[in-house]
Amino acid sequence: MRYSLERYLRIHTASGMIWLCDGESLVYLTNITGTSQAWRIPAEGGYPEQLTFYPERVGDLHPMKDKLGYFFTRDAGGNENHQIYMHLLDGSEPVALTDSPKVRHQFGGVTPDQQLIFACNARKAAHFDLCAMDIATKEVRILQENEDNYNTPAALSPDGRFLLYNKTRGQQNNPLYMLDIAAKTSTLIGDGAYSSLRNPVWCPDSKAFYARADKDADFDYIIHYSLETKKVSKIYDDNWEVERLALSPDGKLLAFALNEDGYSTMKIMKTADGSFLELPAMPLGDGAMGSRSWSPDSTRMAIPLSANSRPTDIWMLNLTAHTFTRLTYSSRAGIQEDGFGTPELHRFNSFDGLSVPTWVFRPVGAPPGPLPAVVSIHGGPEGQSRPGFNAVLQYFLNQGIAIILPNIRGSTGYGKVYQHLDDVEKRLDSVADINSLVEYIVQAGIADPKRIAVMGGSYGGYMTLSCIVHYPDLWAAAVDTVGMSDLVTFLENTSSYRRPHRESEYGSLEHHRDVLRRVSPIHHIDKVKTPLMVIHGRNDPRVPVTEAIQMAERLQQRGIEVPLLIYEDEGHGVTKLSNRLDCYPKVAEFLKKHLKIED
Secondary structure, three states: OOOOHHHHHOOOOEEEEEEOOOOOEEEEEEOOOOOOEEEEEEOOOOOOEEOOOOOOOEEEEEEOOOOOEEEEEEOOOOOOOOEEEEEEOOOOOOEEOOOOOOOOEEEEEEOOOOEEEEEEEEEEOOEEEEEEEEOOOOEEEEEEOOOOOOOEEEEEOOOOOEEEEEOOOEOOEEOEEEEEOOOOEEEEHHHHOOOEEEEEEEOOOOOEEEEEEOOOOOOOEEEEEEOOOOOEEEEEOOOOEEEEEEEOOOOOEEEEEEEEOOEEEEEEEEOOOOOEOOOOOOOOOEEEEOOOEEOOOOOEEEEEEEEOOEEEEEEEEEOOOOEEEEOOOOOOOOOOHHHOOOEEEEEEEOOOOOEEEEEEEOOOOOOOOOEEEEEEEOOOOOOOOOOOOOHHHHHHHHOOOEEEEEOOOOOOOOOHHHHOOOOHHHHHHHHHHHHHHHHHHHHOOOEEEEEEEEEEEOHHHHHHHHHHHHOOOOOOEEEEEOOOOOHHHHHHHOOOOOHHHHHHHHOOOOOOHHHHHHOOHHHHHHHOOOOEEEEEEOOOOOOOOHHHHHHHHHHHHOOOOOOEEEEOOOOOOOOOHHHHHHHHHHHHHHHHHHOOOOO
């Protein structure tokens, strides 16, 4: 049965949950109203209650430890200048703790004496200082001025004395520092031997923490750090990437996931002896497991799960009852679960023999033989396509289009060596992977060579543009969402605090300008033959809207079909339901026209 695109766009999700301090209910995010808002639900299940009512989406949620309430962040029009709010659940309205629309704030935690710890770029737009605010008076003081860019709060110790933070310079260059809040002094953890220590979680006594590290290894593993001995000890490693640490409040159980070829496998380790709990069965086919949230009594854990046939919902792991049950029931807009397509994991050899993993979705009930196909390339570039739920791609499957999700070189999840295969001068090798992918899906009888489209968002948008300039004869159509058309102008105009971080991946304006120009699609625009749709948010702080405009204008001058959609109240993507209901029907019409698919 074919469904309308609007049905798919009205599918809901639930995630981002936190426990309230009473242990009886959770606050979580859902897009039921068209934008992500905070809702509350009893821990035993039941009818949820809406807590926030903004036209703009609500961002990260953070629990209060001693009051029934929570903190959250919110920006305006997708500009990512997040403000921090406090919401006591006593019938009162949320209170804005920060109110500087041109400043980005990053939540760091709240000390026992009610000092809000955060990072912000108020003093200089390009640099994030570490700050404290007295919540009662809203008086702010700078704890540490920084003259580098990202200084991202990672974890505040339970006693409120120490803030762990990352100097985020790149995907694998995230040294961890510890700020003594009282003394206002910082210490590099691991004496510089660890280029990346991420996702730290404090022990309850504030004397040690766990974190993910990658020193001398291809995959992240788990370490323990003692403040007393200053010793880093490896406590667990694997042949897959360790993800998302979560330590129980009593410090006895450390939960994490393994990214096994894109699927999430849950593990819970006893910190006393390193043994593992036997867990109840979890749903099969889960390709994405979000950040976990432990109950205050350390007996339950809320986990967001997503599968190819199921939008993200919150599930509850009860260690006492040894059960794993679903807590939220997001609407599938009346579409039956068996109507969603499921993926197969394929691998193909690229031009240099590299084995590249790729997810292939065939429409439910599709006849054997080649189909029209859409190659959808993930963003990042340090990202990974996983077999989670994507409403728009499921719609295309429903319309008889095969969906191809490659994890080309440079993707995460397959180790550091694989991740760095596309750095700087090697950028176009990842584009060549897509050429080899098309050869594979045609030879394997998956795709009709005359009816293949390419699309992607952010870095995936850059890849889409690169594909149509370097391999112009492969594509019937292309859709670029918030992609970079010129890496030079992108780096010149992206938010100042982001530039050094992005230069670590693409190359610097100072040293690699020739390389950046050579790999930029706009400088090969004379090769383009493919009809292209370009989509962007006016307020995008990551990839300026000028990247879309300059590409569209240049192609229009050449007579190429290039519809341009710019949304005035969006940033890095199209998130509001009203805009999605405008955007994606146009995308669908454009692709179906050029893939020769009749309604």
